[in-house]
Amino acid sequence: MSKGIKRAVDRVVWPIVGLALAVGLWSLGARQLSDVEAIRNAFAPTAGFAALGRLLAAGDLWEHIALSLQRIGLSLLLALLIAVPLGIWIGLSPLFAKLTGTLFQFLRMVSPLSWMPLAVMALGVGEAPVVFLLTFAAVWPIMLNTAAGVAALDKSWLQLAHSLSATRGEIVLHIVLPGILTHVLTGFRLALGIAWIVLVPAEMLGVSAGMGYFILDTRDRLAYDELMAGIVVVGCLGFMLDVAARAATGKWVNRNR
Numbered sequence: 001m002s003k004g005i006k007r008a009v010d011r012v013v014w015p016i017v018g019l020a021l022a023v024g025l026w027s028l029g030a031r032q033l034s035d036v037e038a039i040r041n042a043f044a045p046t047a048g049f050a051a052l053g054r055l056l057a058a059g060d061l062w063e064h065i066a067l068s069l070q071r072i073g074l075s076l077l078l079a080l081l082i083a084v085p086l087g088i089w090i091g092l093s094p095l096f097a098k099l100t101g102t103l104f105q106f107l108r109m110v111s112p113l114s115w116m117p118l119a120v121m122a123l124g125v126g127e128a129p130v131v132f133l134l135t136f137a138a139v140w141p142i143m144l145n146t147a148a149g150v151a152a153l154d155k156s157w158l159q160l161a162h163s164l165s166a167t168r169g170e171i172v173l174h175i176v177l178p179g180i181l182t183h184v185l186t187g188f189r190l191a192l193g194i195a196w197i198v199l200v201p202a203e204m205l206g207v208s209a210g211m212g213y214f215i216l217d218t219r220d221r222l223a224y225d226e227l228m229a230g231i232v233v234v235g236c237l238g239f240m241l242d243v244a245a246r247a248a249t250g251k252w253v254n255r256n257r
Contacts, residue, residue, distance in 0.1 A: 023045050026044075026045050027044055027045050029043075030043040030044045030045070031044075039224065042223075042224035042225045042228075043224050043225075043228060045228075047224075047225035047228070048225055048228030048229050048231075048232060049229070049232075050225065051223075051225040051226045051228070051229040052229035052232055052233065055226060055229055061214070061229075061230075061233060063209055064209050064210055064211050064213065064214045065211065065233065065237065067207075067209045067210045068199060068203065068210045068211045068212070068237070069237070071127070071130055071131060071134060071199065071203070071210065072134065072192070072195055072196065072199060072241075074131055075131050075134030075135045075138055075195055076134075076138055076188065076191060076192060076195065078131070078135045079135050079138035079139045079142055079191055079195075080142060080184075080188065082135070082139055082143075083138075083139045083140070083142035083143035083146060083187070083191075084142065084143075084146050084184060086139075086143050086146075087142065087143040087144070087145070087146025087147040087149070087150065087180075087184075087187075088146060088147075088150055088172060088176055088177075088180075090143070090146075090147040090150070091146070091147045091148075091149070091150020091151050091153075091176075091180075092150060092172075092176070097147075104140070104143070107140075108140040108144075112133045112134075112136045112137040112198050112202075113133070113198065113201055113202070115132070115133060115136060116129070116133065116201075116202075116205060119132050119133055119205070120205060120206070125205065125206035125207075126206065126207060127207065129202075129205050130202045130203055130205055130207060130210075133198055133202040133205075134195045134198055134199060134202060137191070137194045137195050137197075137198045138191035138192070138194060138195040139191075140191075141187045141190035141191045141194065142184065142187035142188055142190075142191050143187070144187065145183045145184060145186050145187030145190070146180055146183060146184055146187060148183055149179065149180030149181075149182070149183025149184065150176060150180055152180075152183070153175070153176065153179045153180070154179075157175050157179070158171065158175065161174075161175055181252065182249070182252060185245075185248065185249040185252060186249060188245060189242065189245040189246060189249060192241055192242065192245050193238070193242060196234075196237075196238045196241065197238075199211065199212060199234075200212040200215060200234060203216075204216045211230060211233065211234050211237075214226075214230050215227055215230045215231065215234075218230060
């Protein structure tokens with residue numbers, strides 16, 4: 001087998017086989033889910049994909065998809081604005097690292113979803129608590145990867161900058177940030193995955209649209225075929241976002257080799 005054919009098999013054939021097996025297991029699982037035939041049929045792959053096509057054609061899903069992506073984008077932007085400066089500060093200041101290390105590790109291990117009641121009490125019902133929970137979930141991988149990137153910098157470059165009387169701002173802007181961008185992108189990709197997982201339960205906090213709201217609504221309406229369609233959409237969107245983040249990271253790494 002030539003390398004080109006083997007590469008095509010590895011990239012296309014095996015993933016398709018894996019997806020086909022997953023659909024087969026989905027079908028078998030739906031059959032065991034209930035003794036009621038109508039419920040079994042509603043959870044089956046055929047019903048889910050039929051509902052997905054119907055919802056997309058009618059446009060019922062697009063608003064939910066757009067709002068979920070908007071919330072993820074805003075939350076990741078806020079997480080970057082918070083986490084990158086904190087990570088740089090941790091990497092450049094041993095005292096700050098000692099003061100905050102235990103606190104940050106403690107907060108990182110608290111599930112973002114456990115903040116739901118406090119988020120609603122403090123921020124009310126709507127967009128604010130959802131964005132808070134997503135941002136809280138996304139901050140930690142970006143911050144820790146940024147700090148690791150600063151720690152991995154060649155110390156001779158920092159010493160050279162100090163010997164040339166560079167200011168702290170110049171050092172961060174011209175040496176630290178370019179040197180840690182790969183670590184930041186890696187942290188961003190991890191943060192994207194975590195925030196996307198938190199998105200669905202977070203969007204059950206009283207908002208009127210979004211994929212989490214849509215899935216909760218289908219459950220309440222007993223529209224199980226649409227519920228399965230929503231799960232498929234969440235998985236597909238998360239997969240595409242991860243592919244895009246991985247491609248951006250790979251492109252930057254290859255360009256700077």
